Amino acid sequence: MIRTLLKEVKEYKAASIVTPLFMILEVLMETVIPFLMASIIDKGVETGDIHHIYKVGGIMVVAAFIGLVAGMAGGWYGAKASAGFAKNLRQAMFERIQTFSFANIDHFSTAGLVTRLTTDVTNIQNAYMMILRMFTRAPISLICAMAMSFAINARLACIYLVTVIVLGGILAFIMTHAARYFDQIFPKYDELNESVQENVSAIRVVKAYVREEKETSKFRKASENIYRLFVKAECNLVYNAPLMQIAVYTCILLISWLGAKMIVADSLTTGELMSLLTYCMNILMSLMMLSFVFVMIAMSSASAKRVAEVLTESSTLKNPEHPVEEVENGSIEFKHVDFAYKAGSSEPVLKNINLSIRSGETIGIIGGTGSAKTSLVNLISRLYDVTAGEILVGGRNVKEYDMEALRNQVAVVLQNNVLFSGTILENLRWGDEHATKEECERVCRLACADEFIQRFPDGYETHIEQGGSNVSGGQKQRLCIARALLKKPKILILDDSTSAVDTATDSKIRKAFREEIPDTTKLIIAQRISSVQDADHIIVMDEGTVNGFGTHEELMETNTIYREVYESQTKGGGDFDEKAGE
Incomplete structure (x- = not known):
């Protein structure tokens, strides 16, 4: 000592x-x-x-x-x-x-x-x-x-x-x-x-x-x-x-x-x-x-x-001796993945996950509270290491990459959106400190944030209070999405990041993603099926396992949980914590 x-x-x-x-x-x-x-x-x-x-x-x-x-x-x-x-x-x-x-x-x-x-x-x-x-x-x-x-x-x-x-x-x-x-x-x-x-x-x-x-x-x-x-x-x-x-x-x-x-x-x-x-x-x-x-x-x-x-205290995550510095593309593959937050835990949070996602695809992830949706995406950028199995990004095991290089190519918009005290521009440049104002305005248009920023008297020089207390929840979410887009990532993860955004704005954001960043792999965690039903594939999580994987139409035919929740939501108010018939 x-x-x-x-x-x-x-x-x-x-x-x-x-x-x-x-x-x-x-x-x-x-x-x-x-x-x-x-x-x-x-x-x-x-x-x-x-x-x-x-x-x-x-x-x-x-x-x-x-x-x-x-x-x-x-x-x-x-x-x-x-x-x-x-x-x-x-x-x-x-x-x-x-x-x-x-x-x-x-x-x-x-x-x-x-x-x-x-x-x-x-x-x-x-x-x-x-x-x-x-x-x-x-x-x-x-x-x-x-x-x-x-x-x-x-x-x-x-x-x-x-x-x-x-x-x-x-x-x-x-x-x-x-x-x-x-x-x-x-x-x-x-x-x-x-x-x-x-x-x-x-x-x-x-x-x-x-x-x-x-x-x-x-x-x-x-x-x-x-x-x-x-x-x-x-x-x-x-x-x-x-x-x-x-x-x-x-x-x-x-x-x-x-x-x-x-x-x-x-x-x-x-x-x-x-x-x-x-x-x-x-x-x-x-x-x-x-x-x-x-x-x-x-x-x-x-x-x-x-x-x-x-x-x-030594970090539980370490770079390999000769790390890979370049992520080739945004493809993701889970191979027999188990994960537990504490070593030796008798009950893993994720159990035998097998998934294959092609680069550029839009993937929806839905499931009830506690179904391990966030735990699943946290493993992609190696915020935690898997307990068993392996995860491949760009065709390589995530443990082979330099962690900084990997995380620079995986942008995550978290459930708890965090903004720092400073101007809107300063917050956006967390994504890229050398970004021009024009680049910041472009990503804000993609995230539908430009429309409310322009209404502020100081525009992009508007001061954000600590924690973003002087902007609404929806505005904060859109600014965080714009900040993530500024990284120009190969993989974009939205962890229930449009929950405070109205349905029309949510639809505009998804449309902008399809048209403007088609080569970026997009993983969207949501509670509303309407937010993910036009995705290339949808993952249905249930108690740490993949209960279903397919398009909206395929899941409507083959997955009971998905179908019941869809029907309850279209009737009004249902979500994955209130399954139909309960």
Whole structure:
């Protein structure tokens, strides 16, 4: 895990190396100053040697200035290294997510990925900053102060040694106990983010059903879960401060009491006692800093695991060693295809699919809800891999193609149409970023979108709000169809993409397809038989199997499901979820 994360330090390695060096230099200067101060008192103040005071005082000023500069440099480089590390982590995670297959994305929730990219990375950034600065400074300061204390008076320094051992053990126990709660806290952030995401994205539904109180209650519950765990963790950590105070004051009292006796007995000087008291603060403040570092490490360890999970997740789909870069044509063939979303599933979603579709054909796909129509077409562009059998596109197994080359030739208009914030032209150019305005207008005419775009005051420069909230469902569908056509694909898949379009417009779109893109293989998933009855062939799906395959006339004669639904729809209102006679 640590190695995976540290790979992302990259160009900030130099800053990460010099930060501890500056912190060591700062500590050395701070350690020297009390020793020099003792010299001023013992050899300058008590003897009246003003020259010695000036000389050593000057050295102290230089040491203090060097320590100041080193501390500032350590802070600057530490901030640069930690912020850069966080930036690289976010970038690496986002790039890794872009390579994920749908199966990988199903493994992580959207809210979980957002939490990992934000809260978890911020925790790692703060921990990295503390490790570079405090985790270097505290042990070095502790060791140097302890060494100087033993050099001055080993008997009194033993008080520090005993205190450090006892206090270190107690702090380690507290940190270990608190870490258990931090491991539970950050997954709870996923629930909190999920609650917010669902509420904001579905705010119209929430208000339409007057469910604000219910959503508020759900958010309150997620927030209270985090609150309770943080309280439990902090209740363990709260003992840090009083323990440190007890240790500091106990050491000061013991050193002052025993040190005064030694001064009276002439075995210790006043300057040495002052130095020991200063080193006492250095030692115990170093322990305090270490405790802060351990708290941050305890908090960030859970975050580090979650970030590493994303960075080490490998896509379930991979390109072959020597991929085919060109799709010859739009022919499609399914050979004994089985498919399940989860490996080892006892019941596959698709079972023994055998189909042969010639390039340029128009194929209708109909069936009831849950009959696996979308699952069938998702396999063509290799959004998922088949569990058994094979799929051929252009005469080759889809696994032989470079995935980018294959998907560039298979345009999919999904059930859930997505538009991005920006102008209509910018949204259309997702299909081809170099497309001219004339090309965009042409595909919009094919998709019957040009007619409503021209009515907008700004035409093709009209701004689309996030998610396409300022256009209707039918307009959104037509824009998505136009965007897909701009790819000039060899295979065009419309997944129930004209459900919000009126029958007359639906007919115009299908007519434009027949006349303008005759060489493109068109797969149209629909609930209305009228949307597919003039297709070259129609596939009837039923519970993950092909129940029928043929023309409208052939299916009317041979397929009971198709005939019953057609008759119910012509009588009014029927679809594949309401079969005739039921």
